[in-house]
Amino acid sequence: MVEKGELKKYRLKWPDEIDTPIEIPAKLRFSKYRGLKSFSNTEWDEKENLPTEYSQIVQISNWKLLVQSSKISFNNGIASNQQICLTLQNVPKNTVNIWKKKPCIISSLYKYERKITVMHYILKRQSDYNFPIKTKTTLLFQNGFRRSLNNPIWSVMFNGKKMKCLKYFYPNSIVIASLYNYIEIPPSSTLVFLLNETNEEKKFNTDEVKNLLATGIILGGDTYKLLIKRKILTGNPVQTHKRRAIVRYMFFRPDDVLWFSSIELVTKNGLRGHIEEPIGTYGYMKCYFNNFIKGHDIICLNLYKRQFPKMNYWFWPEKTKI
Numbered sequence: 001m002v003e004k005g006e007l008k009k010y011r012l013k014w015p016d017e018i019d020t021p022i023e024i025p026a027k028l029r030f031s032k033y034r035g036l037k038s039f040s041n042t043e044w045d046e047k048e049n050l051p052t053e054y055s056q057i058v059q060i061s062n063w064k065l066l067v068q069s070s071k072i073s074f075n076n077g078i079a080s081n082q083q084i085c086l087t088l089q090n091v092p093k094n095t096v097n098i099w100k101k102k103p104c105i106i107s108s109l110y111k112y113e114r115k116i117t118v119m120h121y122i123l124k125r126q127s128d129y130n131f132p133i134k135t136k137t138t139l140l141f142q143n144g145f146r147r148s149l150n151n152p153i154w155s156v157m158f159n160g161k162k163m164k165c166l167k168y169f170y171p172n173s174i175v176i177a178s179l180y181n182y183i184e185i186p187p188s189s190t191l192v193f194l195l196n197e198t199n200e201e202k203k204f205n206t207d208e209v210k211n212l213l214a215t216g217i218i219l220g221g222d223t224y225k226l227l228i229k230r231k232i233l234t235g236n237p238v239q240t241h242k243r244r245a246i247v248r249y250m251f252f253r254p255d256d257v258l259w260f261s262s263i264e265l266v267t268k269n270g271l272r273g274h275i276e277e278p279i280g281t282y283g284y285m286k287c288y289f290n291n292f293i294k295g296h297d298i299i300c301l302n303l304y305k306r307q308f309p310k311m312n313y314w315f316w317p318e319k320t321k322i
Contacts, residue, residue, distance in 0.1 A: 015167035017232045020249075026233075026256040033231060033303035035263030040159050044306070046224040051308050054223060058115040058183065063220040070110040070185050105145050110185040118223045118309055119181040121152075121190050123216035124174050129194075132168035136310050139213065142191040143184055149195075151310040152177035155227055165229040165307055169214070176219060180312045183221055190216045227307040235299045238284070244276075245293045247285050250301060254278035257285045260301060265289070268298045 020026050036042040060066060086106070121141075133139075136151040154175045155163040169175050177192070192214040235250030251257050257278035265273040265287060273289035287299065 014232075016230050017234055020233055020251055020256075022252050025253055026251055027259040030231070030303055033305045035260070035302065036304050037264060039164070039228070039304070040162065044162070044226055044228075046161065046226060049306075051311075053180070053308075053311050056116070057180065057223065058112065058117045058221075059223045060117055060183075060221045061224060063222055066112065066183075066221070067185055070112060107145055112183045113185060115183050116180055117183050117221045118178060118225070119184065119221050120219040120225065121177045121179075121216045122174065122219050123169075123177050123190070123192060123214040125169065125171050125214050126212055127172070128211055129213065130171050132170045133213065135165065135167055135169075138195065140193040140195055141179075141181070142193065143181070143218075144188050146182060146184075148181065148312075150179040150181065150312055152179045153227055153307055153309055158228075161224070162226045162228055165227050177216070178225070178227055179309045184218055186218045188218055190218065192216070229305045229307045231303045231305070233301040233303065235285075235301075237293060237295055237297060237299065240293050240295050242292055243273075243289050245287050245289070245299070246279060247287050247299050248283065250299065251283035251285065253283055254281060257283060263301055263303075266300050266302065267293070268300070269294065271297070273299075 021029050133154075135154045138149055138151055141148055141150050141152075154166040154169045155178060156166060157176060158164050163176060163178075166175060191212060194211055194213050233250050235247040237245040238248050239246045251260070257275060261275040261277075263275075265275065267273070267289070271289045271291050271293060273287050273293075276286045276288050278285050287293075
């Protein structure tokens with residue numbers, strides 16, 4: 001029997017591997033996943049099954065053109081060493097009292113910087129913490145003078161449009177954080193902070209920052225980048241003969257074996273194969289590989305699903321959690 005500590009270390013080392021549930025069919029549990037013959041070369045429709053939040057944000061397809069047009073049309077504003085007089089109206093008394101204790105920052109914005117889109121940031125971990133940060137963890141993002149709570153999705157760049165999602169942000173690593181945020185025209189630095197929980201309901205106070213977690217820069221805004229999440233189902237060979245093997249523990253129903261039979265199999269030793277047919281009623285299956293299979297090898301089946309940033313109630317306060 002595997003101890004909890006060993007199981008935790010195994011899941012941190014192999015975060016994509018998942019156990020097939022016994023109580024529900026695998027074809028229902030993984031109905032939103034699909035198999036890809038090649039992660040980099042297989043086409044994926046970037047406008048397929050978009051969430052409803054995409055109808056409320058700016059959908060950017062050419063980030064470089066947006067940055068260039070914003071800087072060209074931007075007025076230079078106030079010259080250095082120029083004295084100006086600002087008149088503020090209808091300011092609450094509480095705000096005035098805060099300004100007496102803290103400095104007031106006045107800044108201008110580029111065009112579209114009041115709009116919300118899917119922003120991507122390149123982040124590098126600081127050396128203060130030695131534990132991994134799970135994806136969609138609530139963190140505090142400081143972008144210029146703007147500060148907001150976000151639940152970023154970690155990923156790494158794979159090719160031009162596809163990015164492979166990561167479950168954890170490990171120490172001494174560099175990842176890409178994708179989230180809903182205001183459009184920011186580079187250059188602009190990004191700071192990410194851990195937060196202290198103020199009560200048992202895990203409501204966060206942006207003024208109570210625990211410590212600096214990561215620093216980074218803007219990669220760009222692109223709503224059509226594909227954030228691909230991978231899950232790996234594993235099985236063990238029970239009986240092997242040359243290139244054939246009987247595999248168990250990947251599925252527990254013969255219907256699931258037939259459902260996933262069109263997806264290519266891979267092994268830890270680099271072999272490739274496919275499912276031939278189910279055996280019995282307990283999810284055993286006969287598989288064929290491109291070379292001799294060994295009894296200690298592990299058979300894997302890769303499933304992929306597109307992920308979207310978590311809806312941020314910081315930007316949509318009128319929507320309540322269900």
